[in-house]
Amino acid sequence: MAVQSVGTTPLRFPEMHLSPEQEVALLARTLFNEGYDDHLSGHITYKQPDGTFLVNPWGLAWDELCASDIARMDAQGRQVDGRWLITPAITLHVVLHEQRHDAGVVVHNHPRWGTIWADAHRVPPIYDQTSAMYSGEIAVYNEYDGPVNDRSNASGAIRALGSANAALLANHGVMVIADDISQAYIRAMVLEWRCRQAWHVEALGGGVPMTDKTARDFGDLIDSVPNAFDGFFEAMCRRVIRKDPGVLD
Ligand SMILES: [Zn+2]
Known part of the structure; x- marks a missing residue:
């Protein structure tokens, strides 16, 4: 894990050595805590160096996933490993990874506040x-036009996404794309936070949005530099591990 400096004081976080499967299980559980909790819905894909993808299996909720539950598929979406089945709805991710080679991690779900927007x-x-x-x-x-396990519907969603790293899928849910697991957590958490905050502000009768420049400058600081917010995801992981160390098994 990188070392950051704040002023002249080095800020060092304890090392966390996680396997890729543990990272996926922890991403699911930390996002569940943020509102990505629509029962059995939601998929995470995590591109691996050998061209395969780790994916959460069908039939397990995001707050019960353990590392040993994580399955593996090839680039065509065919399962190559894992004790549980992968959902046929993974088509959305398969099509996205075909067209966005920069996508290291893709998250789709129907979070509480994002789905409202x-x-x-x-x-x-x-x-x-x-x-x-x-x-x-x-x-x-x-x-x-129907569920995104249909390849043409999935392709339409990916076309609309363009080069964006987050999307609202009308009358359905959200999608988040990131380089790595840590960035995926922050982007997905922030999207849900933003949707919740804005709903409350507008319920109050309206508010004053941050200026575009201020928002962009702050976002660039956190989001654009790899691991700019070093330790953020890890802190949320520790919260999950304290409650259930079995997530790592
Ligand atoms: Zn969905």
């Missing part, structure tokens, strides 16, 4: 600092 076909304004931790583009795919 997806239902409204609107991108929520940025009202606060945490919401600005990801200030990049959020695409809106506003045609719900």
Whole structure:
């Protein structure tokens, strides 16, 4: 793990040595805590150096996943390893990885607040600092033609995504793309936080969004530099591990 400096004081976080399967299980559980908790819904894919992808299996909720539950598929979505089956709905991820080779991690789910804005076909304004931790583009795919396990529907969603790293899928849910697991956690958490905060501000009668420049500058600081917020995801992992060390098994 990298070492950062704050002023002249080095800030060093304890090393966490996680296997890729442990990273996926911890990403699912930490995001569950943020509102990615629609029962059995949701997929995470994590590109591996050999061209295969780790994926959470069908039938297990995100708050019960352990490292040994994580399955593996090839680039065509065919399962090559794992004791549980992979959902056929993984088509959305397969098509995305075919077209976005920069995507190291892809998260799709129907989180509590993000799905409300997806239902409204609107991108929520940025009202606060945490919401600005990801200030990049959020695409809106506003045609719900059916589930994205259909390849043509999945292709439409990916076209709408373009080069954005986050998307609201109308009347469905959200999608987040990242280089690595830590960045995926921060982007997905921030999207949900932003959707929740904006809903509350607008329920109050409206608010004053952060200026574009302020939001962009802060987001660039956190999001653009690899591991810029070193230790953030790890802290949320420790919270999960304290409650259930079995997540690592
Ligand atoms: Zn879905």
